[in-house]
Amino acid sequence: MGEHIAVLGAGSWGTAFAKVMADAGQRVVLWARRGDLAEAIAGDRENADYLPGVRLPATLTSTSDPRRALEGAGTVVLGIPSQTVRHNLTSWRSLIDPGATLVSLAKGVELGTLKRMSEVIADVTGAGADRIAVVSGPNLAKEIGAEQPTATVIACADHERAVALQRACTTGYFRPYTITDVVGCELGGACKNVIALSCGMADGLGFGANTLATLITRGLAETSRLGAALGADPLTFAGLAGLGDLVATCSSPLSRNRTFGARLGRGETMAQAQAAAAGQVAEGVKSCSSIRELALRHGVEMPITEVVHRVCHDGFDPREMAGALIGRKTKPERER
Template sequence: MTTAAVFGTGSWGTAFSAVLADSGTSVRMWGRRPELVDQINAGSNEDYLPGIRLPEGIRATTDPAEAAEGADIVVLAVPSQTLRHNLERWAHHLPRDAAVVSLMKGVELGTTKRMSEVIAEVGGVESERIVVVSGPNLAGEIALKQPAASVVACTDHATAERVADACWSTYFRPYTLTDVVGCEIGGAVKNVVALAVGMAEGMGMGDNSKASLITRGLAETTRLGVALGGDPATFAGLAGVGDLVATCSSPLSRNRTFGVNLGHGMAVKEVEAVTKQTAEGVKSCDSILQLAREHDVYVPIIEQVAAVVHEGRTPQQVVESLLSRARKHELE
């Protein structure tokens, strides 16, 4: 039987643990809070997935060495901006032949590194063992066993297949890719676009406005991803437009919800005070903008979202700025 160690007990880490267990994989989760670990061992995670009964085959511990021991697959499911700090404490526990899976969707502040690059640098993990899982994967729906598909990407196709086999269940269908860069950029940028779409929703704008933002946001995502070496076809798939549509459209999306509150007139600090889960787009928008500028990629939506988050611009000012730009050919 395949054994997986899942580091992180938030909503997506827990939901993916359930997917693994339902696929016949033995799962050991690591969490820093003893009370939450006890909940999981009793069969639920009421803090993040209330009312959901977890499948058999999941156990949790506060000891990273115990979680990682003998694991064939190590899954990292912590907030993206904490990955480096956490890996500095965990790296020596990770089995040297395990596939290391990233569920995180962000770009590191300060370094503009993608999560796979942080894993390689801090964890000493070879690229052929680093796997990215991305797609339209709203944790609450997957925890309810509603059908979903995802992409499992690794530069080594055999490793991608191994991880896909471990998470293929009756309700979760993984597809494999070798385009790690494209999957990571799609997963990171869609959070920022969802903030913009949420702001439009909060301001009372209709479906035309939101569809326009989603489509132009996809164009920005593709430009940046291709500049970094991603495959253009990836952005037309599950890790691109699929993830983007789900995150921008669903009330379950933290980033969209955060944006809605901004559109209602709340300040960033006010929204942060009333929300309990991480909106990755808020954390990563500045680093994604920096990454785009480093590669001379034009990303006006990302730029305006970062201005709201970091410079105090209002959503109305953002709309005016986007609409007043010079006209251009759509495919430039």
């Protein structure tokens, strides 16, 4: 995997994945935007801001200097929010080795361009699809940091590269699988954030398990429809990057998107919910708009995504969500 692995982004998931790779025997350099955070991680062996209570291995070092992180890195992992990938990568691309494997942890669709993260990475760096990989699945950072057993998916058009990454992050608590369906893997990861917002709203409104199960199941259906329109393998959505990630994100209080949605469901404004998030990014708040636009472009019906967009950006009252979804025209569960 090259001299070392650079993980760019010291948020909760970037830090957790850096720990996984270090635990798997890799030498990892974790880049933090803030110098004080990089120093605290180096001195305390802990990221108290984003992953408190988790001891970080000695083979994981930290820096706020992107040049130091990237020099000699055979693998570059992008652990930054989806809407910042293009801007940050543009400033880093001259520092990245031309043969390095580029790995996206971000789950979203870019506003404006409507591109998936692997497409943004290719745009900025000129890297071929064989060099770009995506990690997705039930990836709640706090649980992974605590070394609770979980599995994930590594998607790459180059199967051998995916296998190399698989070996580089396999531990006693973290089991990666490989697929070549990058499109399905990315759409599953992006869309589940939007569905999780709807599940959080439902919880905040006091609805129970039937409503949650309905939103998860119908959310998976609309994600699969979009995937089919974009050429994804339908089986991907039945796996870890689809159903697995969806269930974890929609049902856990550790999910930022579900928690954000619950605040809206309880009557908080967008500003109040964002203030309460304390710097943590609920990706679905922005991605709901780009995913909605992507669906409209391809003629795909995504009613849950539509309602979430209206709540987050058009002032629609979450209390009207159930009526907007249940009151739609009836039809067969599966289209003929």
